[in-house]
Amino acid sequence: MLQELKEAYGFIFEDELIEEINSVGKLQFKAQGKKIIEIGEYVKMMPLLIEGAIKIMREDKDGDELLLYFLERGDTCAMTLSCCLGQTKSEIRAVAERDTKLILIPIEKMEEWISKYKSWRDFVFASYQARLTEMLDTIDTIAFMNMDQRLMKYLEDKAKINQNEIIAVTHQQIAYDLHTSRVVISRLLKKLELDGKIKLQRNSIEIMAL
Structure with missing residues (x-):
């Protein structure tokens, strides 16, 4: 785990912090499609993404999902940070976009490291800023883009996250992520x-000009 930590976060954290993460972190593997965090759960561990990708979603009062953003290697989720530090229930669902490896950090260490390590403090603040920017981008997409533009952006983002021009996804799954109907997605x-x-x-889409 130490070598993977250094490869993913060595350019962000000092060696002492990397060593601490290695000693207290819990390595976890999630297969594609598996839930990592569920809405309504208390979040007691913060994930650091080592490999793979995670999609973060919200759910409306009718149970319909809306994709907020993706996380990649070297990222963490700002909304998870808020839940951990505030000891509140999760308002998001995190699902492995592809096979994913992550390290879970205990809450008490998160708080300790904020005062102990400048690199950790900077990382936490930068994560908040990055996720806020992505959520604002999602809001702009919903507010100002037509559905066909939203769909194309979704496909391009998904292809980049999966590092593959061919996306394994059904029309129904796209409809869930974009909060619309399968009929609309199929037509577009x-x-x-x-x-x-x-x-x-069949059950996949190839992006011709990524």
Whole structure:
């Protein structure tokens, strides 16, 4: 675990902090599609992403999901930080976008390191800023983009996160993530294919110009 920590976070944290994370952190593996954090749970450990990708979602009063943002290697979730430090229930759902390896940090260490290590404090503040920017981007996308533009941005983001122009995803899953109907997504995907931007395959989509 130590070598993986150094590769993912060595350019951010000093050696002493890396050693502490290695000694108190719990290594965990989540297969693609598995939940990492559920809405309504108390979050007692903060995740540091070592490998893979995680998608963060909110849920409305009707139980419909909305994708907020993705996390990649070297990231953590600011909303998880808030829940940990405030000891409140999670308002987000975190799901492994692909096979994911993460290290879980106990709450008490998070608080201790904020005063002990400048690099950790800077990392926490930078994480808040990055996630806030991503959520504002999500709001702008919903408010100002047409659904076909939102769909294309979603596909491009998903391809970049998965590092593959071919995305294994169903029309229904896209509809869930974008908070719309499968019929609308299927129609727009067909239009994007006719425009030469994507190529539809069985349960997958190829992005033609990433």
